[in-house]
Amino acid sequence: MTTARPLLLAACVLAASAPAAAAQQYPLLDSTLTNRISAEISGDAAYDHIRILSAYHRPQGSDTLFVAASYVQRMARAFGLDSVHLIMQESKRATWNPGTSDLWIVDDHGAPLERVASSIDNRIELADRSRPADVTAELVDVGAGSDAELDAANVAGKIVLVRGSPGDLGRVMAAAVQRRGAAGVIWYPDPYTPSRGFFSFGDQPTMVPWLTLSTQPIDGKLPTFAFVISLRGGVALHNRAAASKAPLRLHAIVKSELGSTVHSKPWMPMVEGVIRGTSPDAAQDVVLTGHMQEEQHSANDDASGCASMLEIARALTKLIDEGFLPRPRRTIRFWFTTENDSERRYFADHPEILKRLWVDINQDMVGADQSVDVMRTQNVNRVPFARFHFLNDVMESVIDYMVAANSSNITQYRNGYGLYPKPHLSHNGSMDRYNAQPVWYQGDSDHEGFVDAPAGIPAVGFGNEPDRFIHSNLDDLQFIDRTQLGRNAVSAALIAYTIASADSSDFAALAAETVGRGEARIGRSVGVAMQLLAAWPDKTAAYYAAADQVRYAIEREHRAIASLGGISSSKAAAVAQMQGTLDEREKSALHELELAYQREAHTTHAPPARKLSATEMELAKMRPAIVGGPREFLFHRDDVEPDSGVNEYLSSQLLATIDGHRTGLDLYHIAAAEIREAGTQYYGEITPENVLHLLESAQRSKLFRIDPVR
Numbered sequence: 001m002t003t004a005r006p007l008l009l010a011a012c013v014l015a016a017s018a019p020a021a022a023a024q025q026y027p028l029l030d031s032t033l034t035n036r037i038s039a040e041i042s043g044d045a046a047y048d049h050i051r052i053l054s055a056y057h058r059p060q061g062s063d064t065l066f067v068a069a070s071y072v073q074r075m076a077r078a079f080g081l082d083s084v085h086l087i088m089q090e091s092k093r094a095t096w097n098p099g100t101s102d103l104w105i106v107d108d109h110g111a112p113l114e115r116v117a118s119s120i121d122n123r124i125e126l127a128d129r130s131r132p133a134d135v136t137a138e139l140v141d142v143g144a145g146s147d148a149e150l151d152a153a154n155v156a157g158k159i160v161l162v163r164g165s166p167g168d169l170g171r172v173m174a175a176a177v178q179r180r181g182a183a184g185v186i187w188y189p190d191p192y193t194p195s196r197g198f199f200s201f202g203d204q205p206t207m208v209p210w211l212t213l214s215t216q217p218i219d220g221k222l223p224t225f226a227f228v229i230s231l232r233g234g235v236a237l238h239n240r241a242a243a244s245k246a247p248l249r250l251h252a253i254v255k256s257e258l259g260s261t262v263h264s265k266p267w268m269p270m271v272e273g274v275i276r277g278t279s280p281d282a283a284q285d286v287v288l289t290g291h292m293q294e295e296q297h298s299a300n301d302d303a304s305g306c307a308s309m310l311e312i313a314r315a316l317t318k319l320i321d322e323g324f325l326p327r328p329r330r331t332i333r334f335w336f337t338t339e340n341d342s343e344r345r346y347f348a349d350h351p352e353i354l355k356r357l358w359v360d361i362n363q364d365m366v367g368a369d370q371s372v373d374v375m376r377t378q379n380v381n382r383v384p385f386a387r388f389h390f391l392n393d394v395m396e397s398v399i400d401y402m403v404a405a406n407s408s409n410i411t412q413y414r415n416g417y418g419l420y421p422k423p424h425l426s427h428n429g430s431m432d433r434y435n436a437q438p439v440w441y442q443g444d445s446d447h448e449g450f451v452d453a454p455a456g457i458p459a460v461g462f463g464n465e466p467d468r469f470i471h472s473n474l475d476d477l478q479f480i481d482r483t484q485l486g487r488n489a490v491s492a493a494l495i496a497y498t499i500a501s502a503d504s505s506d507f508a509a510l511a512a513e514t515v516g517r518g519e520a521r522i523g524r525s526v527g528v529a530m531q532l533l534a535a536w537p538d539k540t541a542a543y544y545a546a547a548d549q550v551r552y553a554i555e556r557e558h559r560a561i562a563s564l565g566g567i568s569s570s571k572a573a574a575v576a577q578m579q580g581t582l583d584e585r586e587k588s589a590l591h592e593l594e595l596a597y598q599r600e601a602h603t604t605h606a607p608p609a610r611k612l613s614a615t616e617m618e619l620a621k622m623r624p625a626i627v628g629g630p631r632e633f634l635f636h637r638d639d640v641e642p643d644s645g646v647n648e649y650l651s652s653q654l655l656a657t658i659d660g661h662r663t664g665l666d667l668y669h670i671a672a673a674e675i676r677e678a679g680t681q682y683y684g685e686i687t688p689e690n691v692l693h694l695l696e697s698a699q700r701s702k703l704f705r706i707d708p709v710r
């Protein structure tokens, strides 16, 4: 392989090809503006916000979370966002202040010999909601803390050392302290229990997981305190206790408090700031979200998302103020939240806001050093079926562009690019590629409250998986890569700015992405549909499932095309025309299926009528509708019991698909189609009975009602 020749050729190759290759150019924004946004955003600058935020333990409603939120507010103001304010929202969760804590091995006179755990080292070495204590007591090793082990150890008045899974801490607090009178607990991980997925604590012997105690009394006895130490620390203490002739004596000092000095009631912070659009009446605000609360460190989850938002705020505001970036038509809102809870509370307190919000772009875990685990991927979840929107295609277009811009191959090299065609690198970051991809919808972060009923706002979300460090002392600065942090910030900024600034002159380009990507999606769905006809022995059942698949795909694309109408009212005729083309596409796809059916069933007739089971017939007679508003959902959404047989994300999408028109059977068909698109490994399986259970529970919650189909 020669290396010199391509570089010599580079100049003339570039000169000869004036329009750059499509993937190299982001088609939805002027290339100069794209380059400016990428050049202004700094992963190094974003990293510095993580340095600050990660120092504070940030459990819900704690004074230290308030300090972190105050920092976010101060920086948002300093960077020139408008209307910046810190909102103290009412919370349903108890507040707790960690204070300070120390655990020492002491001599017979109580003088300190050796430190076992301390808030000086690490705030999460004390379990959240531990209560104040100043206790000197004997240590007793209770192994795995079974009832027999606890009885044999005679734990009353002693501090117990127990190994277990994270879920065992609550059980041991109840069994040893609340039922048998122990003074407190020291927990360390059992090496045989997994920490995250296939990662075990044995792989990560210095990991201290972030654990929280219950506040509930048992027979009038409250929980006390628990120290949480690593596997290595636990084994060392176990060995030391075993080798000691006399029981070890420990001194535990906990200066925590349930409650908050910041606010008399349980509260949670949310910081809001905006870049004001030129058309305040547009009522199509673009929201960026990331969450502030979590444990100390929590650098990736989600100090990175907040840091990225602060850097986006700084960069866009600066470019706009200096006249290098046109002010967008629509307002961009920055919501730094208490994860998932802030949005639901905000919607309940200000239901009128729902009419103003167009889309949400969430960033949760956007700083991961992907070289730490080569399998780590920066996933960006698509807009789910029920909320489908051209936001999805803007996101996919940005990710395609940013990945191509930061990936290497030999043909680019021969076009004169030394490494990446349009690199976004940070000074103190890696030069690794950008390993990002769109994935099917997943929840469990701030975009969830937007997508779910009753808000129903389209959203995409950045996340990083797998993450072996999440919710532990190891989610810290050493595993953050400034380069990936910067790229994710650029990606989120491009998505937000493209949508916020879109007007009639951008319609053609946006429509091109939505139609082109839509046709690729439909093509894939038709393939999935025809695979059913190939694979299922019952060709009639296969035909109807295949037709569901196509209708599902077409309905999704109708939704995306309809959303293009939001760009400008002058484009209504264009949208109607595109919808008409989509109807034609549906007819031709269904015709293809009918022909495939006839080939597979060896017949020239149309398929016989669809056979429905008793449950399917019952579902066909039900028409669920949403009854509750944001306030009712805030207090009662947990009353809807998820069917344990159904994947949670699928089940939340199923509820999101309820619109007062679709029947229960439609919902089942949509969920089944969704599973076939993404795979059972992604969304599991579903039966008509699962759907029936979920709908019955939804009705009992009074958030939904079920009308009979007449």
Ligand SMILES: [Zn+2]
Residues within 6 Å of the ligand: 291, 294, 301, 302, 339, 364
């Ligand atoms: Zn989080």
